Amino acid sequence: MLTLHLFVLFSLTETVADLTLALKIFALLSIISFVWNHLGNTPSSIVIILGISWFVLFDYWKFFGGIYVLYVLLTMGVSGILVDFFFVSQMGGGSEAKPVDSAIDLAVRQQQLQRAKQMHAAQARPRRMMR
Amino acid sequence: MNSRGFLIIFIIIAFVILALLPPIVMKLFPPADLLMRIILAVMIFATVRGHLGSNTLTIIISAVLIYLLVIKHPYITASLYVFFYVLLVYNFLSVIVWGIGTKMGRHG
Numbered sequence: 224m225l226t227l228h229l230f231v232l233f234s235l236t237e238t239v240a241d242l243t244l245a246l247k248i249f250a251l252l253s254i255i256s257f258v259w260n261h262l263g264n265t266p267s268s269i270v271i272i273l274g275i276s277w278f279v280l281f282d283y284w285k286f287f288g289g290i291y292v293l294y295v296l297l298t299m300g301v302s303g304i305l306v307d308f309f310f311v312s313q314m315g316g317g318s319e320a321k322p323v324d325s326a327i328d329l330a331v332r333q334q335q336l337q338r339a340k341q342m343h344a345a346q347a348r349p350r351r352m353m354r
Numbered sequence: 355m356n357s358r359g360f361l362i363i364f365i366i367i368a369f370v371i372l373a374l375l376p377p378i379v380m381k382l383f384p385p386a387d388l389l390m391r392i393i394l395a396v397m398i399f400a401t402v403r404g405h406l407g408s409n410t411l412t413i414i415i416s417a418v419l420i421y422l423l424v425i426k427h428p429y430i431t432a433s434l435y436v437f438f439y440v441l442l443v444y445n446f447l448s449v450i451v452w453g454i455g456t457k458m459g460r461h462g
Contacts, residue, residue: 252405307448311455
């Protein structure tokens with residue numbers, strides 16, 4: 224049982240490490256293409272690529288890794304999904320009053336209003352009598 | 355739990371099912387597995403070539419990525435590829451969110 228747990232743990236750790244390496248390679252590709260697009264393939268661009276790569280991929284990877292994942296997801300349009308998600312999730316709550324959609328609905332609402340008025344009047348009468 | 359909570363859970367369950375479909379199909383049908391691996395390899399090579407152009411570095415980086423993503427972890431890569439590159443980029447996930455939301459909003 225312990226061997227199985229250790230196997231699963233090591234397998235999971237290895238998978239996470241492999242996926243992190245793949246993500247770092249994709250981030251490196253983004254850095255290279257960004258610098259080449261702006262400066263061209265020159266010796267100075269290679270120096271800048273090495274500097275940015277060291278800073279992003281090794282020094283502050285925990286920070287820039289999350290930012291890179293967010294950047295990729297936003298490029299793919301995940302914000303549209305979030306907008307849809309929050310827009311649709313408002314529909315289930317029913318916190319706002321619905322508009323009148325039929326004559327039956329209107330009649331029911333008028334009856335409820337009338338009943339509420341009658342109850343209010345019945346509650347107000349004893350108060351007047353007490354005065 | 356109110357109907358809004360159920361709605362969010364239903365949408366998350368639908369997303370999980372969609373993400374699990376490619377590995378299940380790949381496991382059940384070996385030709386689909388082969389086809390998906392070829393698609394993934396071509397997609398990785400095209401992405402790297404788009405960033406670096408056609409040179410030796412492209413082949414080396416493509417080989418490393420193909421080994422890591424297509425040969426070592428094909429099911430995770432296929433799931434991520436279908437979920438993000440196909441369903442998300444072509445806005446199919448919006449259709450699912452909208453469909454579940456309207457159904458649950460009406461009956462919930």
